[in-house]
Amino acid sequence: MNQSLNASIEVVIYAIGSCPVELKGGLGKHGRPSGRVRGLQRGGKMKIALAADHAGFALKEKIREYLKSKGLEVEDHGPSTTERVDYPDFAEKVAGEVAATQADYGVLVCGTGIGMMLAANKVPGIRAVAANDTISARMAREHNNANVLTLGGRMIDEASMHQIVDTWLSTPFAGGRHELRVEKIDAIDQRYHTEKRA
């Protein structure tokens, strides 16, 4: 198959039932997989890194069970009680997993989703979006190729969480004109982090 055509192949598989899971890959210049091959490194199962703070704990528990019921692999980074904790500690754990490609997506829950979003976005390569509605969830995936979903445990109920999570998981990145813009976001990360290290 033509290499450039092959490179642009975007495979969409259906992990289980009606939950579409994106496999974005293809071959790069040297015949190696380019970009992230979602779920493939782990036997085809999409993996989600999940965490919360005390304000997001109850919703986090429901999200874990919902994702598992869809056949997804979930790594719960805590907390395991409702004891008061600081959201940046948990945001960093999940963002680190996603940045290191140990998880395909992160899901973080605090009171509003905002604190988790701010903290997660400090990790290079992370594009975290507080999406407490389905439009934000869809646009964050379609235009911004967001890789961490943050939710407000004090803002949404379980039914809304189902809709938002379903929308997030079933919306592929649109690419095209959005590709360069997302690359420019990553370039800002690189400029600042490289300059600090130098």
Ligand code: RB5
């Ligand atoms: C905790 O009270 C609350 O500030 C936190 O969960 C989060 O909403 C911050 O953005």
